[in-house]
Amino acid sequence: MAAGIPFIPDNAPFTPEQRAWLNGMLAGIFSSAPAATAAESRPSRRIAVLYASQSGTAEGLARKLAKELKAQGHQPAVSTLVGYTPAALAAESCALILASTYGDGEAPDGVRPFFEQLCLEHFPRMEKLSYAVFALGDRHYEHFCKFGQDLDSRLAALGANPLCSRIDCDIDIDEPFSQWKTDVIARLNDASSARPHAQQSAAKHISETISDPKLESKEPKQETLKSISRDNPLFATLVEKRNLTHPASTKTTIHLAFSIAETALSYEAGDACGVIPKNDSNLVAEILQSLRLNGNEQVQCGKSGTTTLHDALTHHLQITRLSRKIVTEYAKKGQCAKLLDLLLPEQQAKLEKYVYDRGLIDMLIEHPGVIDDPAELVAMLPKLTPRLYSISSSPVAHAGEIHTTVAVIRYRSNNRDRGGVCSTLFADRVSVSDRLPLYIQPNKKFRLPSDSEAPMIMIGPGTGIAPFRGFLYERRALGHKGRNWLFFGERSAETDYLYREEIEAMHTQGHVTRLDTAFSRDQDDKVYVQDRMLQNAGEFWRWLQDGASVYVCGDASYMAKDVHAALLRIVEIEGGKSAENAQEYVNALKEQHRYHRDVY
Ligand SMILES: Cc1cc2nc3c(=O)[nH]c(=O)nc-3n(C[C@H](O)[C@H](O)[C@H](O)COP(=O)(O)OP(=O)(O)OC[C@H]3O[C@@H](n4cnc5c(N)ncnc54)[C@H](O)[C@@H]3O)c2cc1C
Ligand SMILES: NC(=O)c1ccc[n+]([C@@H]2O[C@H](COP(=O)([O-])OP(=O)(O)OC[C@H]3O[C@@H](n4cnc5c(N)ncnc54)[C@H](OP(=O)(O)O)[C@@H]3O)[C@@H](O)[C@H]2O)c1
Ligand SMILES: Cc1cc2nc3c(=O)[nH]c(=O)nc-3n(C[C@H](O)[C@H](O)[C@H](O)COP(=O)(O)O)c2cc1C
Secondary structure: OOOOOOOOOOOOOOOHHHHHHHHHHHHHHHOOOOHHHHHHOOOOOEEEEEEEOOOOHHHHHHHHHHHHHHHOOOEEEEEEOOOOOHHHHHOOOEEEEEEEOEOOOEOOOOOHHHHHHHOOOOOOOOOOOEEEEEEEOOOOOOOOOHHHHHHHHHHHHOOOEEOOOOEEEOOOOHHHHHHHHHHHHHHHHOOOOOOOOOHHHHHHHHHHHHHOHHHOOOOOOHHHHHOOOOOOOEEEEEEEEEEOOOOOOOOOEEEEEEEOOOOOOOOOOOOEEEEOOOOOHHHHHHHHHHHOOOOOOEEEOHHHOEEEHHHHHHHHEOOOOOOHHHHHHHHHHHOOHHHHHHOOHHHHHHHHHHHHHOOHHHHHHHOOOOOOOHHHHHHHOOEOOOEEEEEOOOOOOOOOEEEEEEEOOEEEEOOEEEEOHHHHHHHHHOOOOOEEEEEEEOOOOOOOOOOOOOOEEEEOOHHHHHHHHHHHHHHHHHOOOOOEEEEEEEOOHHHHOOOHHHHHHHHHOOOOOEEEEEEOOOOOOOOOHHHHHHHOHHHHHHHHHOOOEEEEEEOOOOHHHHHHHHHHHHHHHHHOOOHHHHHHHHHHHHHOOOEEEEEO
16 A cells, blocks of 8 residues: 555444445545546546345346446445435445336335335436336336336436446346347446546545445345355255046146255245256267267356256256257357358348247257257357245145145157246156255245235236135135135146145135136136136125225236236226226225236
8 A cells, every 4th residue: 555545444334345346536636646647547436336136136236237347447335225215325426226017017025115115206316327127027027127217217307327228138147148248248347328426425424424334335244155045956855746637638737746844945925936957868968979079077057156068958057948049159159150150130930930940959960960068058058047935825824835736847849848947847857855945035025915804816827826725715814804806727627736635624614705716628618717707896896995905816928918908908897997097996806905816
């Protein structure tokens, strides 16, 4: 340290990043070096890297981004938006925000208070802040990336300066993230976009930082790291596995029970269970064979470090699906004429069909000899991600166990039988007494009504029944007196009536007050749960007037949208409201926490 320049001692209450930043700033302020020399080097900036994440994707990307910013000489400070304040944001000069969307286009759990404060009418303007938003979402949902969009609009309305355009990212994350990261870093390193760091504002920032311990980086504490999570799952023993569908059915849905007795894992009815799947060993063997590799080759595989190619393909990489990114990289590497042709803008529809109908194995077989270094393949493939399942048990009624209800994905395309990674793992490749890695994904917005007397209307066709089985058992075990109305739908009553005996027994006993079923393929014309809702519109409306909460679970692409439309229609017809007023009524239900959706 040069003489005369003050510095922050190692025992001062700052994170290493904050200390480095403060020392840098102090050096800048007190240094007698001529201004021209300082201007020659690229300014090192403190950058707040903030994330709003529920299942860890945005958090993982935030950490990746921070690593890269550090490598570029900047000083990133990573923090979750849970417990973060807009005042802390206003004190930053640059913030990069990665935000996912949940519920009905809302913020992830715990982030809402931050956003509500930011939206207060007289919140001070943030003209000194440069920012960029990376919005994570899933196009299956009606409100695609809405929270990231809302955050972006609000910051812009407060006068903050966008560094680059927001990216709204669907489930294929790698390519858009890499594009956004490149844009952001280019803008940060571009002297013209970097906001001038007036010594006065830097000094002001230092005093705020020193006096505001809340600005300390919110890195997870050691205890959190040790608790059971996606990165540190519990290996739970499978204690029950049975078919819920008849062998003659056109689909297979299975019930699974895992023991969590004497473990640190706990959950609430309404939560989901995350499962870390592994790929089918036959498919892994076929891929290795097509590459003429034996699987013992050492590869670097992200967070998992050095491992064998066999282990990477089995546990860490998504090997069943293709994407435009994979096809592009593979085609360019191998100069595969047919694939390069598919990548032309005018062939978009053909490329989509190619990617939808095939997996990695098809491309390796159709265009052999492209990969000679296993590391190239590892770099091309996305990570294998956990799968979520709505828990179908109640922690009170089924102490020491977690139940799930899984529809098995099987289909045939391009002359090959294929299956979903996790659902076929459950169906074909695990047996009772096997141990599987799981964790809990809390779903705080999907809970029983706080009033034990309040009526509940549950609409859950197919595997959508799962959380409602949990709710019904929980309410019965807790002695809740509120009425319960269940809508269930499946293909056929004879072969697909999931948990039939349990539900009909609860109905006979009066615990399920009303039961309406819609077996879509038992007659010529399709009948769905929303048809039953409309047939019982008067009664449905009376339950709403009595304070009922409405819950919907299952398919997001079609069912949830149609059920939503049916709910609006009931409010219009039975409540005598215009379309606009019906919408307001349903919005009010949401505000009162009386309309909840767990859709996928
Ligand atoms: C909050 C939440 C709760 C959930 N709860 C449940 C639940 O209770 N029960 C349940 O069963 N699932 C549930 N899911 C879905 C579950 O997480 C998995 O997505 C599902 O089991 C499929 O995973 P998989 O690994 O078997 O299939 P994947 O390997 O992920 O394969 C699925 C993919 O296969 C492709 N595919 C499927 N059919 C075809 C076809 N005919 N032609 C071409 N391609 C096709 C599609 O690309 C599809 O995305 C839930 C999801 C979420 C987000
Ligand atoms: N590819 C596969 O083999 C496969 C297998 C299982 C599940 N899945 C997917 O996994 C998810 C959950 O599946 P699931 O087993 O829970 O059941 P599901 O596929 O959602 O079906 C449950 C019931 O809902 C009906 N349904 C279809 N469209 C509807 C709509 N617009 N409104 C209301 N009801 C509707 C189905 O009828 P019909 O089917 O008769 O139209 C069936 O009776 C879905 O997203 C589904 O696409 C795929
Ligand atoms: C229960 C649930 C609800 C979701 N709702 C939405 C939604 O309304 N809009 C959207 O674009 N994405 C929605 N998603 C998708 C997530 O935003 C997406 O998977 C994101 O990558 C998750 O990021 P995270 O792991 O950081 O939480 C939802 C996902 C789940 C599991």
